[in-house]
Amino acid sequence: MTEKKVIEMKDVWVRYGNQIILEAVNLDLDKPGGLLGIIGPNGGGKTTFLKILLGLLEPYRGSVKLFGKTPEKSRDLVGYVPQYKGFDYDFPISVWEVVLTGRLSHAGFLKRYGQEDKGAALKALETVEMLEFKDRQIGQLSGGQRQRVLIARALASHPKLLLLDEPDSGLDPHMQDELYRLLGRLKKDMAIVMVTHDLSAVSVYVDKIACLNRKLHYHNSKEIPVEDLEATYQCPVELIAHGIPHRVLGRHKN
Numbered sequence: 001m002t003e004k005k006v007i008e009m010k011d012v013w014v015r016y017g018n019q020i021i022l023e024a025v026n027l028d029l030d031k032p033g034g035l036l037g038i039i040g041p042n043g044g045g046k047t048t049f050l051k052i053l054l055g056l057l058e059p060y061r062g063s064v065k066l067f068g069k070t071p072e073k074s075r076d077l078v079g080y081v082p083q084y085k086g087f088d089y090d091f092p093i094s095v096w097e098v099v100l101t102g103r104l105s106h107a108g109f110l111k112r113y114g115q116e117d118k119g120a121a122l123k124a125l126e127t128v129e130m131l132e133f134k135d136r137q138i139g140q141l142s143g144g145q146r147q148r149v150l151i152a153r154a155l156a157s158h159p160k161l162l163l164l165d166e167p168d169s170g171l172d173p174h175m176q177d178e179l180y181r182l183l184g185r186l187k188k189d190m191a192i193v194m195v196t197h198d199l200s201a202v203s204v205y206v207d208k209i210a211c212l213n214r215k216l217h218y219h220n221s222k223e224i225p226v227e228d229l230e231a232t233y234q235c236p237v238e239l240i241a242h243g244i245p246h247r248v249l250g251r252h253k254n
């Protein structure tokens with residue numbers, strides 16, 4: 001049996017009202033493991049792109065398949081760490097409770113957590129090395145620790161595809177590095193798609209890079225053609241490339 005593709009997007013178009021947000025997006029991700037980094041300017045459509053993969057938005061044209069099924073039908077296989085949006089961290093909820101909510105789709109009719117849910121939550125906290133903070137209120141954690149808890153929440157459902165929307169924003173370089181190392185470990189067991197603004201960091205840790213600004217530039221490689229970068233950011237590459245090591249930049253070969 002041939003392995004199902006992790007992501008198969010064909011000619012996907014998305015709009016809000018009259019504004020086209022994604023235009024003719026194609027993406028094939030074959031391998032179950034590995035980390036795809038997506039970069040692009042603010043408003044370029046990165047979060048929208050993830051929402052399409054989650055089945056929270058429908059393209060008006062084109063098709064999306066995850067593991068050979070529609071996004072709705074494959075939602076159980078997908079973990080999501082949303083973009084930080086001033087979540088109310090004063091809300092009195094413990095780390096443990098946050099991670100358990102990652103099991104909601106498994107928790108059955110009465111939404112009561114069973115032993116299996118609790119085991120999965122424990123394991124996820126262990127994976128992100130946050131088990132000792134289990135009973136802490138989420139508001140009493142640092143930004144980097146919170147990010148780990150949100151990743152644990154996504155891992156608790158045992159995803160085969162993990163989507164992260166700028167998980168590195170607001171973290172200091174040390175915490176960012178820790179986060180990327182964690183993702184580096186996780187990517188052996190699942191496919192990871194990470195949206196980020198940190199170009200220098202992605203160049204070290206990702207296996208593939210895509211640039212997104214309405215159109216998706218993707219060449220199934222870790223190299224970003226200079227032309228793509230300029231088209232994506234709509235400015236000369238010198239203005240954006242200071243963080244990008246030279247080996248990541250390339251010219252089109254054709």
Ligand SMILES: Nc1ncnc2c1ncn2[C@@H]1O[C@H](COP(=O)(O)OP(=O)(O)OP(=O)(O)O)[C@@H](O)[C@H]1O
Binds near residue numbers: 016040041042
């Ligand atoms: N619910 C919505 N209704 C109308 N327009 C929207 C909606 N959500 C997003 N947009 C618009 O779609 C475009 C893409 O938004 P999106 O959030 O996908 O960008 P992004 O690449 O994630 O940006 P950022 O880097 O700032 O997070 C923006 O112009 C935004 O204003």
Ligand SMILES: [Mg+2]
Binds near residue numbers: 046048083165
């Ligand atoms: Mg966004």
